[in-house]
Amino acid sequence: xxxxxxxxxxxxxxxxxxxxxxxxxxxxxxxxxxxxxxxxxxxxxxxxxxxxxxxxxxxxxxxxxxxxxxxxxxxxxxxxxxxxxxxxxxxxxxxxxxxxxxxxxxxxxxxxxxxxxxxxxxxxxxxxxxxxxxxxxxxxxxxxxxxxxxxxxxxxxxxxxxxxxxxxxxxxxxxxxxxxxxxxxxxxxxxxxxxxxxxxxxxxxxxxxxxxxxxxxxxxxxxxxxxxxxxxxxxxxxxxxxxxxxxxxxxxxxxxxxxxxxxxxxxxxxxxxxxxxxxxxxxxxxxxxxxxxxxxxxxxxxxxxxxxxxxxxxxxxxxxxxxxxxxxxxxxxxxxxxxxxxxxxxxxxxxxxxxxxxxxxxxxxxxxxxxxxxxxxxxxxxxxxxxxxxxxxxxxxxxxxxxxxxxxxxxxxxxxxxxxxxxxxxxxxxxxxxxxxxxxxxxxxxxxxxxxxxxxxxxxxxxxxxxxxxxxxxxxxxxxxxxxxxxxxxxxxxxxxxxxxxxxxxxxxxxxxxxxxxxxxxxxxxxxxxxxxxxxxxxxxxxxxxxxxxxxxxxxxxxxxxxxxxxxxxxxxxxxxxxxxxxxxxxxxxxxxxxxxxxxxxxxxxxxxxxxxxxxxxxxxxxxxxxxxxxxxxxxxxxxxxxxxxxxxxxxxxxxxxxxxxxxxxxxxxxxxxxxxxxxxxxxxxxxxxxxxxxxxx
Numbered sequence: 145x146x147x148x149x150x151x152x153x154x155x156x157x158x159x160x161x162x163x164x165x166x167x168x169x170x171x172x173x174x175x176x177x178x179x180x181x182x183x184x185x186x187x188x189x190x191x192x193x194x195x196x197x198x199x200x201x202x203x204x205x206x207x208x209x210x211x212x213x214x215x216x217x218x219x220x221x222x223x224x225x226x227x228x229x230x231x232x233x234x235x236x237x238x239x240x241x242x243x244x245x246x247x248x249x250x251x252x253x254x255x256x257x258x259x260x261x262x263x264x265x266x267x268x269x270x271x272x273x274x275x276x277x278x279x280x281x282x283x284x285x286x287x288x289x290x291x292x293x294x295x296x297x298x299x300x301x302x303x304x305x306x307x308x309x310x311x312x313x314x315x316x317x318x319x320x321x322x323x324x325x326x327x328x329x330x331x332x333x334x335x336x337x338x339x340x341x342x343x344x345x346x347x348x349x350x351x352x353x354x355x356x357x358x359x360x361x362x363x364x365x366x367x368x369x370x371x372x373x374x375x376x377x378x379x380x381x382x383x384x385x386x387x388x389x390x391x392x393x394x395x396x397x398x399x400x401x402x403x404x405x406x407x408x409x410x411x412x413x414x415x416x417x418x419x420x421x422x423x424x425x426x427x428x429x430x431x432x433x434x435x436x437x438x439x440x441x442x443x444x445x446x447x448x449x450x451x452x453x454x455x456x457x458x459x460x461x462x463x464x465x466x467x468x469x470x471x472x473x474x475x476x477x478x479x480x481x482x483x484x485x486x487x488x489x490x491x492x493x494x495x496x497x498x499x500x501x502x503x504x505x506x507x508x509x510x511x512x513x514x515x516x517x518x519x520x521x522x523x524x525x526x527x528x529x530x531x532x533x534x535x536x537x538x539x540x541x542x543x544x545x546x547x548x549x550x551x552x553x554x555x556x557x558x559x560x561x562x563x564x565x566x567x568x569x570x571x572x573x574x575x576x577x578x579x580x581x582x583x584x585x586x587x588x589x590x591x592x593x594x595x596x597x598x599x600x601x602x603x604x605x606x607x608x609x610x611x612x613x614x615x616x617x618x619x620x621x622x623x624x625x626x627x628x629x630x631x632x633x634x635x636x637x638x639x640x641x642x643x644x645x646x647x648x649x650x651x652x653x654x655x656x657x658x659x660x661x662x663x664x665x666x667x668x669x670x671x672x673x674x675x676x677x678x679x680x681x682x683x684x685x686x687x688x689x690x691x692x693x694x695x696x697x698x699x700x701x702x703x704x705x706x707x708x709x710x711x712x713x714x715x716x717x718x719x720x721x722x723x724x725x726x727x728x729x730x731x732x733x734x735x736x737x738x739x740x741x742x743x744x745x746x747x748x749x750x751x752x753x754x755x756x757x758x759x760x761x762x763x764x765x766x767x768x769x770x771x772x773x774x775x776x777x778x779x780x781x782x783x784x785x786x787x788x789x790x791x792x793x794x795x796x797x798x799x800x801x802x803x804x805x806x807x808x809x810x811x812x813x814x815x816x817x818x819x820x821x822x823x824x825x826x827x828x829x830x831x832x833x834x835x836x837x838x839x840x841x842x
Contacts, residue, residue, distance in 0.1 A: 172510035179279035231354025242460035242479035268456030296796020303395030309362025357391020413469035444531035604639035604682030629656035788822020
């Protein structure tokens with residue numbers, strides 16, 4: 145059932161500073177406009193080959209589209225570089241507007257059947273690349289079709305994202321060679337020596353969509369690995385910033401984070417492909433890295449109503465089965481979304497322009513800081529919540545409470561206080577290490593509160609040289625709170641027992657998430673200067689007073705004092721007399737339902753022993769081949785075979801023409817442990833039912 149209710153939610157208020165003035169950080173600048181440079185484009189494409197730097201068991205190719213200022217040859221300086229990498233998709237398509245991408249023969253053969261064309265997966269970010277090039281950057285967008293996109297995984301690299309990372313580094317090594325020694329391909333139109341001295345490898349940014357997101361994160365880590373061959377091939381490479389869109393996480397045997405650099409993840413909140421929004425997991429891991437650099441900002445940019453595919457204009461079919469976070473900003477039956485492109489243009493160029501090049505513009509970083517309003521070009525499209533830390537490093541943060549102790553105990557070991565509330569410390573989800581306090585109340589009032597007690601009785605901690613109080617929160621349920629959001633107050637207490645003026649959280653954040661499905665948190669940042677009446681050199685506790693919304697259920701996580709306001713904060717002609725304003729036209733969500741493919745359409749085609757499996761590095765294996773009348777679409781989340789309560793993720797297509805057959809590879813040990821009577825399903829967007837192994841063996 146679909147329910148649509150349109151409400152205009154407006155929170156307008158002022159923040160009290162010492163002088164009694166309202167404090168406003170102002171509105172972040174708009175990065176959607178084109179720059180002063182005319183943009184030139186070209187492609188380079190080298191013959192396919194087996195390249196052991198990338199994959200040793202199949203052919204791959206070096207193919208990319210380049211974007212650069214048309215006046216590059218007349219410029220004396222070096223241009224910063226952004227490398228883009230698409231995600232997993234079919235590699236052959238038919239028709240146009242929309243093109244239907246239903247075939248993967250190009251992946252292994254390098255050609256498509258009659259009537260089909262190779263999918264230009266790498267051209268889907270033209271609108272972003274041209275914007276960046278118009279501001280003086282060089283951009284290459286990599287095509288990973290051959291051998292990787294829609295390709296079968298390997299042991300330890302189930303989604304081929306380590307291979308994607310190696311492909312990125314291979315392109316960078318060639319670009320380094322062409323920019324230092326010459327030999328640039330003629331197809332670039334710059335001449336053999338046209339790139340000499342033109343690329344600044346100390347200012348490089350990476351952008352990855354979907355599996356490409358974990359792929360660029362892999363490239364960053366592979367370059368930094370002890371004993372890595374890549375620094376010798378790309379001397380002086382500095383990856384200053386990584387932007388991911390709807391990225392996957394955990395598709396390799398390695399844990400891949402972006403420690404030591406600036407990182408952002410755009411989360412499409414109506415993602416029907418990477419529907420568990422696992423791109424937030426690296427943020428949660430990196431938030432706990434107390435050794436992080438003071439300049440290594442991390443952030444999430446959570447876009448309500450966005451699907452997964454339409455950030456790439458060449459992915460011309462919606463992946464979403466519904467929308468639990470706001471009104472869809474895409475047409476379920478359409479093949480593109482100008483709204484999603486607008487949001488991407490307001491975030492991707494802002495991110496890289498704030499960080500790359502000798503002429504970087506830090507003010508654009510305001511787009512990721514919750515202390516700043518988003519520009520109108522975003523707010524008129526949809527709601528965007530943000531997670532943010534200027535740095536999770538211990539030198540920049542004082543941890544008040546991470547809820548990593550049993551319920552009732554502060555991270556410091558002191559006893560917290562709970563009045564007229566229910567509270568439980570727990571993992572946010574069973575498969576996540578993220579800790580939260582789940583708090584609910586049914587009777588609002590000044591004596592209904594949670595107090596995180598940071599210091600021993602009559603003691604306090606000195607945070608006078610810190611900038612903000614930061615905490616993460618989300619609604620657990622909308623029940624009883626109304627669509628307009630949940631509000632509560634925040635106060636500080638000091639060692640003398642003094643209590644600060646209460647600050648309504650609605651002055652700094654709109655907490656109106658859908659709850660229940662995919663608990664995604666947002667960061668609330670409150671300048672410490674607004675907490676009047678307490679001694680910031682002796683802070684004893686942080687108190688959350690539930691005296692506004694009549695009832696509520698909230699998650700709280702990671703309460704911290706932070707030393708930095710954030711790069712670019714305070715720039716752009718900010719008026720201290722202006723009031724902060726939170727406003728979105730936010731319709732209610734639509735129901736999301738799982739879609740099943742019934743057993744009568746599906747078959748367990750074969751179960752066979754393999755003495756030497758190429759997918760398991762030559763080890764013995766068992767291959768289970770499953771077929772269906774409904775194609776297993778090439779997606780970015782891994783196809784998951786479930787037998788009873790066991791899951792398996794190593795697979796490949798064994799029908800590249802129609803994508804109606806998948807083969808999963810299990811180790812001999814894994815196969816011996818399966819339940820012959822357990823239900824067999826495959827999850828790949830939809831859920832396919834196959835009965836049981838025992839039934840198929842009859």
